[in-house]
Amino acid sequence: MNTADQYLKAIYLIQQVEDGPASTGSIADRLDVSPASANEMVGKLENQELVEHEKYKGVDLTDEGIRQARDALETYCIIERFLLQVLEVEDFRAEARTLESVIDETVAERLDTIVDRNGDCPDCFDPENDVCECLEPEIEASD
Numbered sequence: 001m002n003t004a005d006q007y008l009k010a011i012y013l014i015q016q017v018e019d020g021p022a023s024t025g026s027i028a029d030r031l032d033v034s035p036a037s038a039n040e041m042v043g044k045l046e047n048q049e050l051v052e053h054e055k056y057k058g059v060d061l062t063d064e065g066i067r068q069a070r071d072a073l074e075t076y077c078i079i080e081r082f083l084l085q086v087l088e089v090e091d092f093r094a095e096a097r098t099l100e101s102v103i104d105e106t107v108a109e110r111l112d113t114i115v116d117r118n119g120d121c122p123d124c125f126d127p128e129n130d131v132c133e134c135l136e137p138e139i140e141a142s143d
Contacts, residue, residue: 011051011069014027015061023059073125077132080135082114085116093131
């Protein structure tokens with residue numbers, strides 16, 4: 001997943017929580033980048049027609065932006081599941097955040113063949129708590 005995908009995923013999740021446009025400040029906070037970096041990437045995404053940005057109102061994903069954001073979120077969920085189910089990494093969420101920028105679509109598709117993923121993915125992701133709701137019971141069971 002590339003940096004643009006990470007931004008699209010972040011915007012998608014912020015929009016889910018806020019039920020409206022994502023502010024560039026919220027995007028910067030979620031991705032732990034400077035507001036200037038967030039603004040720059042939003043401009044690039046706007047040029048690619050993946051987002052619509054209205055100053056002082058926020059950022060909305062276009063239909064194609066939503067599709068790519070959902071694909072990025074699905075890839076992230078696959079990484080989380082692989083780390084938890086196959087490698088049994090204790091802090092799988094932190095590790096998934098680190099790996100999401102280097103795992104491409106081909107690798108994610110191959111990982112997906114060996115993990116048990118909910119058919120509702122990525123709708124199983126809770127944007128407020130930044131977790132996949134389906135993984136919670138498995139965490140409790142492994143304690």
